[in-house]
Amino acid sequence: MENKRETKRDALRERLIKAAEGLIKERGLSGLKARDITTRAECALGALYTAVEDLSHLVVLVNSRTLSHLGQVLRSAVPKGATPEQTMHALAQAYVQFAVNHTNLWSAIFNHRLPEGDEAPEWHQAEYAVLIQEIIAPLSVLRPDLDPEQLRQRSQTLFASVHGVIQLSIQGLYVGAPPERLAEEVDALVEAMTRGIRLLENKEMIGPQA
Template structure:
């Protein structure tokens, strides 16, 4: 049975995660400051370091929440869709929508880096499976010859292609697709990939 001290520590962690998430959503990862987080959470600066090893570990928790929300959004996007090509198209549009509507939190998933020599914990690496997990089933229908690691690798490549287009567009790179045209261009990309996969 948890004691009061553990309950208080857990409550502090949740307040810090909430505060960091809110700040990243508004100002992006580069705008996150430990003092601002602890002020918003209503605790002293030192309390952050009793709850988390460092600010990077707090960011991992925020990214964990974002991955969970992204996974739920992708599931919702295909809830009423049938057929592997339609599922792939819906997943891509669900990804575009989530990235656009949660841009700074979504970007934090891909821009946050732990200090050199420190690996992300296994639990967090495992959570990233949500990025390709739902691609695997429709892809296996389109390419029944692919199994195991080959199937997972191809699903990762499909994800990377869509993600690259979305990232370039939303970060306003010179070669990026104009944001207004992003859904249509992603749809065209996925359609082309599906035709290629079926051949």
């Protein structure tokens, strides 16, 4: 009996996640309402709270899927045998396309906030590592002098630089790149960053000039 109840609850949760995901994709996070979700999932409003803790935690589950999808996109973006520089460029361009093609879902993973005093589960916090984990390997080749913690922090900084350019462009702010130039500008940024990293490494290898 308990197994049947759990199976029904899991099926309901799946319908609710898909409904919320579809609505976020269409309207954005700010337009998400519990009644709209349950209507699309074809269940009673109160049923939502038997399958998930609340609406905010349902968004966590949607964001979890978005991060998983993004991870798959990034992992498949790098051609076999790519140099570290080529890898960086490929990752950045894949990230641009994901943000452009899935703007509302992409925005939700950064804009959603749980109620004050409520923290996201540790398993979900760990999922955000997908944003930088593909950067660490090529960066470790470009900067073999960095220890694991330094690599992680530097990868976060590199990601934040690319993310910021994309976010400003998508938000349409006057300092942002025009949409039609976004991919080109991100490519130029990555080129500058990777060239700078190589120059720094060579300078450190040569040592101070006499």
